[in-house]
Amino acid sequence: MANQTSSQAEVAAPHHDAHAPSNVRVYIQIFVVLFVITMVEVFASYLDEPPINLETWIEITVLVALAALKGLLVVMFYMHLRFDSRWFTTLFTTGIIIATLMAIVFLLLWGYKASLGGLVL
Amino acid sequence: MATTAVPVPQAGERSRWATIWEWITTVDHKRIGILYIFTAIAFFVWGGIDALLLRIQLAAPENNFLSPQVYNELFTMHGTTMVFMAVMPLNVGLGNFIVPLMVGANDMAYPRLNALSYWLFLFGGIFLSSSYIIGHPPDAGWFAYAPLSANGGVLPKTNAMDFWVIGINILGVSSILGAVNFIVTILNLRAPGMKFNRMPLFVWAQLVVAFLIVFAFPSITVASILLYFDRNFGTAFFLPERGGDPMLWQHLFWFFGHPEVYILILPAFGIISEVFPVFSRKPIFGYAFIAYSSVAIGFLGFTVWAHHMFAVGMGPIANAAFSATSLMISIPTGVKIFNWLATLWGGSLNFKTPLYYGVAFIFLFVIGGITGVMLAIPPLDYQTTDSYFVVGHFHYVLFGGAIFGLFAGFYYWWPKMFGRMLSERLGIWQFWLMFIGMNLTFMPMHYLGMIGQPRRTWTYEAGMGFEFWNLMETIGALIIALSVAIFLLNVILSRRNGEIPGDDPWDGHTLEWATSSPPPAHNFDKMPVIRSRRPVWDLKYGDAQHFTEPRDVKAAGSTDEDEHSHGIHLPPPSFYPIILAFGLTVAGYGLLYIYSGGVWGIVIGLSIMWVGIAGLASEAARD
Amino acid sequence: MAQAVAHDQKEHAAGGHGHGHPPTSLGLNSRKVGLWTFISSEAIFFTALISTYLVLKPRNIALGGPEPQDFLGITLTAILAFILLMSSLTMVLALHAVETDNVRGTRLWLGATILLGLMFLGGQVYEFNKLWSEGFHTIVITEPDGKVERIGVAEHHLEEELPHLQAEHPNAQIQDTGRKPVTWTTSLFGSTFFTMTGFHGTHVAIGVVWLSIVLVMSLRGAISSRNSLTVEMAGLYWHFVDLVWVAIFTLIYLI
Incomplete structure (x- = not known):
């Protein structure tokens, strides 16, 4: 494979895996969404401070949800899990489930309360 | 190492060096499996010698055979060696040889990575063992509880635990890479x-184990790296006097440590599930239950880790929760036991050595399982934790379970691997000695634990009622040693005098019996059509409705391989895996002596690694 | 798993990527299956590091260690997060370019990704350096009834904080234990923070090296749509590293 030239003439039939051909427009749209969410995140991190003064647990819930949304978008569109084989999703999700379990149980064991409401960070 | 003296399947008239070179550069899963097995047997013997020395020390009260420090070193190295350098690689070795054959593959998915895993295992093992010679052997126990392991404390301040930390990480890299390889191969x-x-259920077991390794090892990697920082760079993750939390070590360690128990035992479950149907001449009973209960055990295995820590004061809620999840594990395990018994029930039993080991496995493992259920109950655990009761429990699981399962596997697959049978007579002798020795060694430990003998303590006073059974245990350990010696003798004798088995000496069911013994480099000349769980059985005894004529591999296989003669693309041998593994080990020694010029060791090690990585990458690009 | 079993015969024909690889039982490329497995292992690696940070954080504060929000500037991290997001975009653009055999585009976007990765690393070096030069004071407040409280005050807040503390604890004995720099070893915050972000930075650096190798291959004309997998694999790893930063950004900097 290494000795192939990249000249346009030699291009054979498309060699994609199961996923749909990558689409520049979608990539850029996703980037814009990710960028906007990041801005919202920065804004949301001031929610529990004056003048808004929301409860800390609301801020944390919002922030964690936004981060999860960003992660989901990256995984689904930039890492192609939306279009690729279910097997990759299964492999990745299994790891994420065990990782989440680990993090939650560790936080519980160290006395963070059961709901995010009590999260003392 | 004894590894290069292994019999070569097709011994030609090549010189000795050519043969050694061939084994060093091999990427054939069968040879790598054999290398794994012989290296691991060497470490198994070494770890066994550690255990014998411990038993001699404990044979009499107030004995002075070993000093307390040496006793600490020996029990630490006994545990570490047996877990990481004996049982795990024995499982990987058998899996390496058998799994690709069982699924009908030509090799593992990444043959060069497979070789890399082996060399990392060998060098990691040598690294840890070199502590006997050039330093001090690790002395804080195989679970290396901080702060004892972090700053010396009552132990002398040496780099002993750095050997442990770095060695465990080299072995960990080997295990993770190997596990990824197994997952991809099987999927x-x-x-x-x-x-x-x-x-085959052995393949199922290896698949679950591979996932357990992939998900459990990162935790010990993080924990041991933090421990290294605490020991060498002045951080205080686990040092309570500077605000750190020793409980964090325990949780990170056991998040790995408990799945590790299943990593050790599940392959034995798989072996037993292969041996029972063949030697009772029946299909396995409850195939799906056995397969899915392995998955259930694997998943539940990540939810029970803190049952190793009931006595450290987590509080009643945490203790109750982890007790409940631990008790749940006994359900899928019990499902397996009943299915195995039902497989034997009514079968026409062919009582050969593998079945002896298999039946004993059930007997011993159930004892270990029941004491496990007892220990999962916090009030009982408070009374028995850190006593010999626990030692007795886990030796019934890991010796009566894992080791007996492995011996069943050895006697079962040895003819396939080497083209020679192991002697049945020596096998039966070995079995009975091991069975008696095992029970004599570990059964009294339950009693001694109940009456209060603490584990990990170098001696005991006379007159506490410990003397008689400790002496019996030492005799039992010597009987086990005799049994292992008979096994080694059997291995040596079989090379010359072993019966030539033919392709299928046991009338087997699974694909590995469809090829020659030992198999050719490309594994299969003819591949049977797979229509059921017992393709080889179908081939031999199938009715007319099943198409069981062997068909040509080329026809069954693939598209554009015209240029290869037998239609199978085998990767060429590679020298780079051993280079890469060597580089990482050199860097490991560099980390060991970080304050006395070790930085250069790291630089040199990483440079050597880079040569290996670049070489492997270019070979991969050429595939 | 059940529907996959039903599919696996059908997918047999789908084959691996490129030529020379026999078809696989899932119809997927083996290297990609391996990489995804490895990525999920890495996810647990980082979870262990992040959990370590989170569970030691209250201890750090109780012991009078530095308060994270006094030292972790959101502006700088937001810029770093933006850089990594940007690099993820250029990464997928590089993949798109190679899939459409756009050689110049491949090189351009790979180069851009590498550059953004280096910028991220530069930002991290800057941040580490800045933290290293800052200091904090552990103030020990001993109440008349013998209760002891420790509070970590950033050096740059000391002037305004001390009078506050004196007002809040009028009868207590207030003792300043002196300046300590915010380094790896002076507090649990430093230990956990530098370890976690350091390992993330190491992963970014490895990603930069990997992408550079791919770029060199592309410059030698060894990358085309036939082996776009080479780019895709590097990309998967790169996006994963970005993903870790998404988590660290929220859990460590914003909350």
């Missing part, structure tokens, strides 16, 4: 017709 390289619900 992706099955022969046509080998659906998931037709895979």
Whole structure:
């Protein structure tokens, strides 16, 4: 494979895996969404401070949800899990489930309360 | 190492060096499996010698055979060696040889990575063992509880635990890479017709184990790196006097440590599930239950880790929760036991050595399982934790379970691996000695634990009622040693005098019996059509409705391989895996002497690694 | 798993990527299956590091260690997060370019990704350096009834904080234990923070090296749509590293 030239003439039939051909427009749209969410995140991190003064647990819930949304978008569109084989999703999700379990149980064991409401960070 | 003296399947008239070179550069899963097995047997013997020395020390009260420090070193190295350098690699070795054959593949998914895993295992083992010679052997126990392991404390301040930390990480890299290889091989390289619900149960077990390794090892990696920082760079993750939290070590360690128990035992479950149907001449009873209960055990295994820590004061809620999840594990395990018994029930039993080991496995493992259920109950655990009761419990699981399972596997697959049978007579002798020795060694430990003998303590006073049974245990350990010696003798004798088995000495069911013994480099000349869970059985005894004529591999296989003679693409041998593994080990020694010029060791090690990585990458690009 | 079993015969024909690889039982490329497995292992690696940070954080504060929000500037991290997001975009653009055999585009976007990765690393070096030069004071407040409280005050807040503390604890004995720099070893915050972000930075650096190798291959004309997998694999790893930063950004900097 290494000795192939990249000249346009030699291009054979498309060699994609199961996923749909990558689409520049979608990539850029996703980037814009990710960028906007990041801005919202920065804004949301001031929610529990004056003048808004929301409860800390609301801020944390919002922030964690936004981060999860960003992660989901990256995984689904930039890492192609939306279009690729279910097997990759299964492999990745299994790891994420065990990782989440680990993090939650560790936080519980160290006395963070059961709901995010009590999260003392 | 004894590894290069292994019999070569097709011994030609090549010189000795050519043969050694061939084994060093091999990427053949069968040779790598054999290397794994012989290296691991060497470490098994070494770890056994550690255990014998411990038993001699404990044979009499107030004995002075070993000093307390040496006793600490020996029990630490006994545990570490047996877990990481004996049982795990024995499982990997058997899996390496058998799994690709069982699923009908030509090799593992990444043959060069496979070689890399082996060399990392060998060098990691040598690294840890070199502590006997050039330093001090690790002395804080195989679970290396901080702060004892972090700053010396009552132990002398040496780099002993740095050997442990770095060695464990080299072995960990080996295990993770090997596990990824197994997962991809099993998911992706099955022969046509080998659906998931037709895979042999040994393959299922190896698949679950590989996932356990992939998900459990990162935790010990993080924990041990933090421990290294605490020991060498002045951080205080686990040092309570500077605000750190020793409980964090325990949780990170056991998040790995408990799945590790299943990593050790599940392959034995798989072996037993292969041996029972063949030697009772029946299909396995409850195939799906056995397969899915392995998955259930694997998943539940990540939810029970803190049952190792009931006595450290987590509080009643945490203790109750982890007790409940631990008790739940006994359900899928019990499912397996009943299915195995039902497989034997009514079968026409062919009582050969593998079945002896298999039946003993059930007996011993159930004892270990029941004491496990007892220990999962916090009030009982408070009374028995850190006593010999626990030592007795886990030796019934890991010796009566894992080791007996492995011996069943050795006697079962030895003819396939080497083209020679192991002697049945010596096998039966070995079995009875091991069975008696094992029970004599570990059964009294339950009693001694109950009456209060603490584990990890170098001696005991006379007159406490410990003397008689400790002496018996030492005699039992010597009987086990005799049994292992007979096994080694059997191995040596079989090379010359072993019966030539033919392709299928046991009248087997699974694909490895469809090829020659030992198999050719490309594994299969003819591949049977896989229509059921017992393709080879179908081939031999199938009725007319099943198409069981062997068909040519080329026809079953692939598209554009015209240029290869037998239609199978085998990767060429490679020298780079051993280079890469060597570089990482050099860097490991650099980390060991970080304050006395070790930085240069790291630089040199990383440079050597880079040569290996670049070489492997260019070879991979050429595939 | 059940529907996959039903599919696996059908997918047999789908084959691996490129030529020379026999078809696989899932119809997927083996290297990609392996990489995804490895990525999920890495996810647990980082979870262990992040959990370590989170569970030691209250201890750090109780012991009078530095308060994270006094030292972790959101502006700088937001810029770093933006850089990594940007690099993820250029990464997928590089993949798109190679899939459409756009050689110049491949090189351009790979180069851009590498550059953004280096910028991220530069930002991290800057941040580490800045933290290293800052200091904090552990103030020990001993109440008349013998209760002891420790509070970590950033050096740059000391002037305004001390009078506050004196007002809040009028009868207590207030003792300043002196300046300590915010380094790896002076507090649990430093230990956990530098370890976690350091390992993330190491992963970014490895990603930069990997992408550079791919770029060199592309410059030698060894990358085309036939082996776009080479780019895709590097990309998967790169996006994963970005993903870790998404988590660290929220859990460590914003909350």
